[in-house]
Amino acid sequence: xxxxxxxxxxxxxxxxxCVAALRAVPASLHESYSGQAAYNYTAQVxxxxxxxxxxxxxxKTQELIKQVLKKNGAVIEGDDFTAKTPKGELAVHNIIGKxxxxxxxxxxxxxxxxxxxxxxxxxxxxxxxGASSTAILLAFADALAQHKTKMQIWLVWxxxxxxxxxxxxxxxxxxxxxxxxxxxAAGLVPRxxxxxxxxxxxxxxxxxxxxxxxxxxxQAIIAQAATQLGYSxxxxxxxxxxxxxxxxxxxxxxxxxxxxxxxFGRMGQGxxxxxxxxxxxxxxxxxxxxxxxxxxxxxxxxxVELMDK
Ligand SMILES: [Zn+2]
Numbered sequence: 541x542x543x544x545x546x547x548x549x550x551x552x553x554x555x556x557x558c559v560a561a562l563r564a565v566p567a568s569l570h571e572s573y574s575g576q577a578a579y580n581y582t583a584q585v586x587x588x589x590x591x592x593x594x595x596x597x598x599x600k601t602q603e604l605i606k607q608v609l610k611k612n613g614a615v616i617e618g619d620d621f622t623a624k625t626p627k628g629e630l631a632v633h634n635i636i637g638k639x640x641x642x643x644x645x646x647x648x649x650x651x652x653x654x655x656x657x658x659x660x661x662x663x664x665x666x667x668x669x670g671a672s673s674t675a676i677l678l679a680f681a682d683a684l685a686q687h688k689t690k691m692q693i694w695l696v697w698x699x700x701x702x703x704x705x706x707x708x709x710x711x712x713x714x715x716x717x718x719x720x721x722x723x724x725a726a727g728l729v730p731r732x733x734x735x736x737x738x739x740x741x742x743x744x745x746x747x748x749x750x751x752x753x754x755x756x757x758x759q760a761i762i763a764q765a766a767t768q769l770g771y772s773x774x775x776x777x778x779x780x781x782x783x784x785x786x787x788x789x790x791x792x793x794x795x796x797x798x799x800x801x802x803x804f805g806r807m808g809q810g811x812x813x814x815x816x817x818x819x820x821x822x823x824x825x826x827x828x829x830x831x832x833x834x835x836x837x838x839x840x841x842x843x844v845e846l847m848d849k
Contacts, residue, residue, distance in 0.1 A: 555785045570769075570841035572683035581608075581675035582742055582833065586667040591658040593630050597665075599658025601656050601674060602633065605697055606836060608678045609637035612685035614695070617621060619722060623714045626704045627660070633698040634715045639684040643812075648691045649731045650844055652680055652737040652796075652806055655701030655715070655785060663821045667828050668804060672742030676837050691733065698785050705793070716785035724792040733847060734758050735789040735796040740818075741836040742828035743801045748836070750776040754786060756796040765842035771835050778803070782814075799840065801832075 566572040584604065588597035600694070610615050611791055612639035625631045635656075641647075654673025658666040665671070677695045703712030708716070724727060736758070741748070749766065750759060759776065766775045786796040804815035812818040817827055 542584060551554075566686060568682060568842075569687040569689065569845050570838045573679060573837045573841050574682070575679075575830050575832075575837055577682055577832040578672075578676045578679035578833035578837055579742075579828070581678040582667060582671045582828055584824055585656075585671040585674050586665050589665055590662070591666070591670060592660045592723055593632065593657055599659065599706050602635065605635050605637075605656065605674070605678065608681050608788050609635075609695075612637075612681045613638075614639055614681060614684075615641055619719045619765065621718055623700065623718070624710075625700070625714065626711060628745055630700065631689050631720070632699045632718065634699050634719050636719075636766055637681055637695040639681075639693045639695070640689050641692050643654055646731065648733045649694060649728065649765040650691050650733055650847060651694045651696055651735045651789075652677060652738065652840065652844075653696040653698055653735060653785060655699070656697040657702055657715075659702045659819055660704055661819070661821070664819070664823065666823050667825045668740050668742045668823050669818065672740065672828060672833065673738045676738050676741060677831060679833070679837060680720070680841065689844065691835040691844075691848050693844065712783070713785055713788050716788035717791075720788040720792045720794070723794075729793050732789075732794045735786060735794045736839065736840060736843070737784055737786040737798045737800070738815075738836065739795065739798065740804060740815075741799060742832055743804055744827055744829040744832060745803075745805075746774050746829075746835060747803055748775045748799055749782065749798075749800055749802040750779045751786075751798040751802075752779060752781040753786075753790060755795040757792070758797040761843050761846055762799070762839060763838040765846060766839045769835075769838055769842060771839055774832075775839070776837050799836065
């Protein structure tokens with residue numbers, strides 16, 4: 541090989557490594573996110589089987605969350621307590637992963653949350669209701685490690701969202717209620733610019749509700765992000781009221797929004813109010829799509845970017 545070809549070879553190598561370096565650092569937070577990664581995590585979590593508190597699948601999910609947070613350099617915190625429930629005393633574990641924490645005591649905070657528990661129902665694996673929300677946050681952790689924000693971003697996996705006998709009184713929303721009150725007591729409410737709850741967002745036939753009780757200003761930013769990405773047809777085409785973890789944060793004065801697809805399968809007479817697959821053992825991976833996870837994930841992360849300016 542002559543010295544000329546060696547130099548040429550070296551130049552080619554440099555170009556290739558520069559292209560690789562460019563690819564390794566996406567231009568923005570939402571571009572760092574992968575719907576495919578979220579889908580893979582959904583399959584992994586659903587594969588753990590039933591995930592109600594104390595079950596083997598529940599413990600495997602906790603391990604996976606902590607492992608992904610650790611890999612991505614998050615500050616990991618737990619919110620652990622015992623709750624009195626219709627099933628007696630239950631140990632409850634919310635998991636929090638914090639990104640971009642600075643020493644500034646006034647640094648704004650945005651929370652992206654979803655529940656990781658499933659219904660206490662034999663044979664229920666909740667691919668959409670439980671696994672998709674757990675998984676999208678895991679894929680957010682991967683994205684947040686690649687792209688920094690000025691605001692502090694918390695990923696919160698809530699526990700015992702599902703009611704045991706329904707959502708009467710204190711049944712259901714147990715983890716989120718405890719965490720919201722704890723943050724209120726710590727004086728953090730004024731710093732939290734938004735609580736975004738993701739629930740049942742893996743539905744193949746995606747249509748995110750305009751949830752009635754949610755903060756309109758946050759829905760407006762989500763709509764702006766969706767329009768910018770060409771996804772507006774998937775958001776806010778119908779209005780409904782949903783009892784979900786966002787209520788716990790609304791109750792303590794945090795602007796909060798439920799990003800929820802409230803029509804899962806066929807609707808109407810003879811079906812559950814949230815669709816035929818809601819809280820049914822037919823909530824399985826064949827009802828979930830990579831594309832839906834891509835649409836919701838990119839839209840929510842662009843929403844965060846719009847708030848970060
Ligand atoms: Zn549910």
